Amino acid sequence: MKILVCVTSVPDTTTKITFTDNNTKLNKAGVTFITGPYDDYALARAVELKEKAGGTVTVLNVGGADAEPVIRKCLAIGADEAIRVNAEPTDAYFVAEQIAAVAKDASYDLILMGRESIDYNGGQVHGIVAELLGLPSISPVMVLNVDGNTAKITREIEGGKEEIEAKLPLVLGCQEPIAEWKIPNMRGIMTARTKPLKVVEPVADEQLTAVSRYELPAPRGTVKMIPANEAEKLIQLLHTEAKVI
Amino acid sequence: MSVLIFVELDEGKLKKSSQEAIFYGAKVAEMTGTTATAIAVGQADESELATAGRFGATKVLHARDTRLNEPNGMAYATVVAAAAQQEGSTVVVLAKSSLADAMTARLAGKLKAGLAANVIELPDLGNGFVVKSSIYTGKAFAYNELKAGIKILAIKKNTITPEETDTTAPVDSFSPALNDSDFVISVKSTEKATGDILLPEADLVVSAGRGMKGPENWGLVEDLAQALHAATACSKPVSDLDWRPHHEHVGQTGIKISPNLYIACGISGAIQHLAGVNSSKVIVVINKDADAPFFKSADYGIVGDVFEVLPRLTAAVKAL
Incomplete structure (x- = not known):
């Protein structure tokens, strides 16, 4: 089985986000970049499937050279090879176009990625990739088993889940509990250094969207404390002051 | 056009x-x-x-x-x-x-x-x-x-x-x-809670964390939610512990919600949790720990035991 796992390099979930250059750029000073948490689930499941059924896992990132530590970590976790498309991931369509260009003639059985990146949270890349390649897409996938040519999938929906069967190849957006995150071991880290990491140039296209500036949310006012022995007052305040109930 | x-x-x-x-x-x-x-x-x-x-x-x-x-x-x-x-x-x-x-x-x-x-x-x-x-x-x-x-x-x-x-x-x-x-995709079965208010659609949400001590105590959360016609939600540890289903987990790696009112019971307010709920119009935090970081992001707060505070709130809502 040939699996492509697309990963993002994103600020750690505990990052306090700030911007520089007149609110036009993320302030990367002091920010730790990690593999997108959802992408990490996708990678972990891909490695498990490979260990069970054989095959290869290729990691793909659309990003600058500064994403390479994240890519090497994916190799250390168990991917066999990596491709980096040398371009800033400007928007979902652009990223999807790059992934589709890599995948077009490579006949992957599965193209996995996180349900969304945790920077832009659009959750759109998998669907656009699938549309560009003419493949089905399913997201968010919580359980993925492959039996021959058929994938058995549990997808989360509002207030529940659905059980799905579909023939490979597929494009899937993944989330917990599809697999446990894997932590690279020493052997993995050593072998990752020599695994192939190919850098390719992006396919060019018109820019469909552009971020003109960023903004931080306005701070909330000061919290109004209510003594526990007068808890009923809260309900009155929500009714008469905040007017939300 | x-x-x-x-x-x-x-x-x-x-x-x-x-x-x-x-x-x-x-x-x-x-x-x-x-x-x-x-x-x-x-x-x-x-x-x-x-x-x-x-x-x-x-x-x-x-x-x-x-x-x-x-x-x-x-x-x-x-x-x-x-x-x-x-x-x-x-x-x-x-x-x-x-x-x-x-x-x-x-x-x-x-x-x-x-x-x-x-x-x-x-x-x-x-x-x-x-x-x-x-x-x-x-x-x-x-x-x-x-x-x-x-x-x-x-x-x-x-x-x-x-x-x-x-x-x-x-x-x-x-x-x-x-x-x-x-x-080409066939949906074999669908499991969906019926009659409940869908969390992403809800105007009012009552959410709870590990402070509830166990799934057996969720009745208190559900009572308040029912009185308010609110949806219920939970923190990540609670869904990880299987106290509540994953589709109730709000936060950075769960569902992101933006209701009119979010009531957090026994949730300390880790940055990853806040990320999923901070677009809520009004946030209420109930926690026995006065130093819980969540109070800094709240509009209303009660320092107190959720097991005592929740029933009082439910009764007050019913009396409205």
């Missing part, structure tokens, strides 16, 4: 988020000097669809091929793309949902559209077509200029407060060509 709005029904009724989307789309139509067309796909009562007019749609298209009876993101996207072509729509609006999420990207791919997800305001047409969206899981906002000819906006809950009139809209049936390749 027209603004096209995809609408959904839940248990036969137009979803609240769809009402918002129609009103939003009608406003965009007003700003751009055109009209708003709603499109519904699958089984739906036409008199219910006509209520789209109350929120500003001047026409409703209804695609009701029997193959569309079951929700199917791929096939629905094909239908909506065909409708956009027929109507010459340059703006397509969807309210975020599991179904809409599955469609938005495919639509963007089909129409090669400029796409903004998690939109939280009406567009600014002063200089191009700029929409504000929530990014970094609610920790920041981006102003996106959509440069493509066709723009797709996926709006977050509570982006706009719909106003209602008593106009209804005519419903036309719409029968575009369907692609067999859109029907």
